[in-house]
Amino acid sequence: MKKYDVIIIGGGPAAIVTGITVKKFFKEKSVLMIKEEADGLVPCGIPYIFNLLGNDAEKNKMGPKPFVDLGGEVIVDSAVGVDKSAKTVAVKSGEEFSYDKLVFATGSQPVVPVFIPGNDLRNVFYIKKSFTYIDELTSKISGFKNVVIVGGGFIGAEVAEQMAASNMNITLIESEPLCFSKAFSPELSAIATEALKKTNVKVMTSTLVKELTGENNTVQHVVLSDGNKIEADAVILSIGYRANSQLAKESGLELNRFGDIHVDNYGRTTVKDISAVGDCAQSFGFLTGRSDVIKLASTATAEARTLGHNIFGIRIKKCTAGTLGVFSTEINGLAMAAAGANEKNASDSGIDLISAKFSSPDRHPGGLPGMSNLTVKLYASPVDGSILGGEAWGGKSAGEIINIISLAIQKSVTVFELISYQVGTHPLLTSSPVNNPIIRAAEEIVFKMTYS
Ligand SMILES: Cc1cc2nc3c(=O)[nH]c(=O)nc-3n(C[C@H](O)[C@H](O)[C@H](O)COP(=O)(O)OP(=O)(O)OC[C@H]3O[C@@H](n4cnc5c(N)ncnc54)[C@H](O)[C@@H]3O)c2cc1C
Incomplete structure (x- = not known):
């Protein structure tokens, strides 16, 4: 052996x-x-x-x-x-x-909702991380007209947005009032859901699937808990892993x-x-x-x-005690990202937060080509001002801005330290030095903590 x-x-x-x-x-x-x-x-x-x-x-x-x-x-x-x-x-x-x-x-593997009758019908699919499975799904999917995706987390939503760019009728069903609600704060979930609604995806929130039905062992309808039926040549179940x-x-x-x-x-x-x-x-x-x-x-x-x-013995000390969950996505050209705590997950865990946001163009002057508005929202401890979470949305730079915020959380940087945070700026690459959104959001929190 x-x-x-x-x-x-x-x-x-x-x-x-x-x-x-x-x-x-x-x-x-x-x-x-x-x-x-x-x-x-x-x-x-x-x-x-x-x-x-x-x-x-x-x-x-x-x-x-x-x-x-x-x-x-x-x-x-x-x-x-x-x-x-x-x-x-x-x-x-x-x-x-x-x-x-x-x-x-x-x-991990996709969750199979055994509680939804009909989940085993033909043309009911999952987003499996398998080359063979996805390759086969890719060749089958173009033959379908009406596709229903169940689950408005980031995977269901990203798949829906991409599939809707073709001629298929894509319906996305989410049981919560907003899509992305596990990844983002309520504010950013609402923005993300609106971005998805502006695509060709028909988004149905606060909607529960009761069962999948069809003839010849093949799915034909998604039946909702209110009794309504949606036609479906294929259903993709994306309710978690x-x-x-x-x-x-x-x-x-x-x-x-x-x-x-x-x-x-x-x-x-x-x-x-x-x-x-x-x-x-x-x-x-x-x-x-x-x-x-x-x-x-x-x-x-x-x-x-x-x-x-x-693996052979601890030689590099792990510097964070837990998982922040740093996450980014883009829907209909809007980049969105989050790290660590927000109002919802903090309140679920009984954590006290103070927050502020700031928006500015990600070029200066804002009239330069390629400009997008960038919003940064920071969440900090109301006691010591340490950064506990953040969100960024707007242009593509949101994807890297969140990584800066992630480092700030991991190193327990405070909003007071961010006042003297040194950044490089350039008209074609960043927000203006006057309006760096991380610094300005931190300053808003300092204001709330010290003057109100
Ligand atoms: C559609 C989609 C989009 C995503 N987008 C993002 C994103 O934008 N950002 C992000 O951070 N995360 C994203 N994720 C999550 C990310 O894919 C997972 O967190 C990541 O794949 C985890 O990696 P892993 O190696 O732990 O597990 P997996 O990727 O699940 O890999 C496990 C592997 O183990 C193999 N295996 C299992 N059992 C055995 C066995 N007994 N013998 C041999 N091999 C075995 C499997 O075949 C598989 O290849 C996305 C996931 C999906 C499905």
């Missing part, structure tokens, strides 16, 4: 970054990646296959080449058993490998109440020499320290880098 220093089960972003980090910093260590599909997809790019990438899944391929280039080994097979005492992994084809350290990076943790459970690893693999701050499970990382592993709220369900590629890769460095 072949023995490896590290075996990684999985082939998504968490597996790849763990593999690259281990091979880069511990060159002499042997690392095997066991992944069940030969070709992978850039998960975040999946919605764009349906329009911007020309209905071609090939253009969104992702593989472990950077890991292989560093000397990592890959086999395409499914891990089907782990013997934690013997320290071995069995794969479907019958082979067995032994490990010194084992990493579960088995990711759940950790793929069955193998971990069968291997004797502890799961939390969400089914995520229980890990500590360094990705170590309750079983010696076994770690878990990415969507399959538990994440902790950065303020509360309690278990949260945050499944993002940005989080998965940050956790994977931490694990890769520390």
Whole structure:
């Protein structure tokens, strides 16, 4: 039986970054990646296959080449058993490998709503992170006229926006009053929902799906709880993702109440020499320290880098105690991003916040070509002024502005420190130095804290 220093089960972003980090910093260590599909997809790019990438899944391929280039080994097979005492992994084809350290990076799978009758009819699909599945869906979808997408989170919404650019009639059904309500504050969720409504997507909020019906075992209608029926040649169910943790459970690893693999701050499970990382592993709220369900590629890769460095013993201290959930998207040309706390998630957790926002053109003077308005909203502790969250929306720079805010949260920067925050500005690239929206939003909070 072949023995490896590290075996990684999985082939998504968490597996790849763990593999690259281990091979880069511990060159002499042997690392095997066991992944069940030969070709992978850039998960975040999946919605764009349906329009911007020309209905071609090939253009969104992702593989472990950077890991292989560093000397990592890959086999395409499914891990089907782990013997934690013997320290071995069995794969479907019958082979067995032994490990010194084992990493579960088995990711997540779409939630199947067993409570919606008809969820198993033909032409009912999911947004799976599988090349083969999405490739097949891509070729089938162009044959449909009426497509109903259930779930107005960022995945359902992005897929709806992209599909609506073709001739299909796309209806998006969301049970909450607003789309994006898990990712954004109520204010930004309302802005995002409006942006979606300005596309060709027919958006139905506060609407519940009762069942899917059809003849010949094929979906034809989505029946709503108010009795109305929507015609559907295809339905895409996008109501969330759940950790793929069955193998971990069968291997004797502890799961939390969400089914995520229980890990500590360094990705170590309750079983010696076994770690878990990415969507399959538990994440902790950065303020509360309690278990949260945050499944993002940005989080998965940050956790994977931490694990890769520390897998043979802690050498680089993890600087944040929990997951911020830094997230960005673009709908109908409007970029929107969020990090950390907002009014809603803070009030759900009993956290006190003070907030302020500031908008300014992202060029100066504002009449320059390519200008968009950029709004930054900051959330801070009313006691010490430390930044606890932020949102940015407007032009594409919102995608990087949120990353600055994320760093500010992680380093506990206060609104008082932001008064002397030094930035570079240029007419063609940024807001004016007078109106940097991060600084001005921070100043608004300082004003509220000190003069009201
Ligand atoms: C449509 C879509 C858009 C998204 N957009 C964004 C975005 O813009 N930004 C962002 O941060 N996040 C985004 N996400 C979330 C992001 O994709 C996930 O957080 C990320 O994929 C997690 O990576 P992972 O490696 O942990 O898991 P996964 O990507 O789920 O990978 C797990 C891998 O493990 C393999 N595997 C599982 N079990 C076994 C086994 N027994 N043997 C061998 N292999 C196995 C699977 O085949 C899979 O390849 C998006 C997700 C989707 C679906």
